[in-house]
Amino acid sequence: MKISVQAEDFDLGAECAALARSRTDIGAVASFVGLVRDANDGAGISRMTLEHYPGMTEKSLAEIVEQARGRWDVMDATVIHRVGELKPGDNIVLVVVASAHRGDAFAACEFIMDYLKTRAPFWKKEETPEGGRWVDARESDDVAAEKWKA
Amino acid sequence: MVKVLYFAGLREAVGQSSEQLALPAEIGNVGQLHAHLAARGGAWEALARTKNLRIAVNQQMAAMDASIRDGDEVAFFPPVTGG
Numbered sequence: 284m285k286i287s288v289q290a291e292d293f294d295l296g297a298e299c300a301a302l303a304r305s306r307t308d309i310g311a312v313a314s315f316v317g318l319v320r321d322a323n324d325g326a327g328i329s330r331m332t333l334e335h336y337p338g339m340t341e342k343s344l345a346e347i348v349e350q351a352r353g354r355w356d357v358m359d360a361t362v363i364h365r366v367g368e369l370k371p372g373d374n375i376v377l378v379v380v381a382s383a384h385r386g387d388a389f390a391a392c393e394f395i396m397d398y399l400k401t402r403a404p405f406w407k408k409e410e411t412p413e414g415g416r417w418v419d420a421r422e423s424d425d426v427a428a429e430k431w432k433a
Numbered sequence: 434m435v436k437v438l439y440f441a442g443l444r445e446a447v448g449q450s451s452e453q454l455a456l457p458a459e460i461g462n463v464g465q466l467h468a469h470l471a472a473r474g475g476a477w478e479a480l481a482r483t484k485n486l487r488i489a490v491n492q493q494m495a496a497m498d499a500s501i502r503d504g505d506e507v508a509f510f511p512p513v514t515g516g
Contacts, residue, residue: 334440336438399515404440404489406440406441
């Protein structure tokens, strides 16, 4: 399992390959990559700053992955979240889940993202033509996380 | 002493990211600490104004009724927006 909060970019292909390297029991690798969009809530975005709570962030990501391991057959997982200054088109977040079968890999990957969005202590500040603004939490993200409680 | 941390918009509003605070004897939980800090007035009223304020005690999400003691780390922040 790999958890990383970092300023540097990541390589999806390299991270997927790293999970499946040196073992042959993995049958499915599902991944999600989140990117910086150039527009949000009706305004153009020229750049974005990601702030986090060092220490708690890494712990909360590890806990989220542990919860996924408790629910699905997760053989290995990687979560990388970038912090600092990013621009449109840049990668923000990567989740990769390896499992024996696709169902568990897809579900665990979506679960980790939904929980990360609502529980991991990251905050986005966008730069718009009108100045900087902190991104508001979305109710749809809470709804997405709630569905896993059913 | 407790370490109090502020993040994101709340950090900007109160003008600092952290402080060490000698815990007054009458403060035993997060809600009491929150009221104590907001009562400083001025910029500190942002603590009371922040919608859906989130709290962590020793880096675990917590509620206003969570107890706190000397040596704890208490963080106040707006709802998270990562991912």
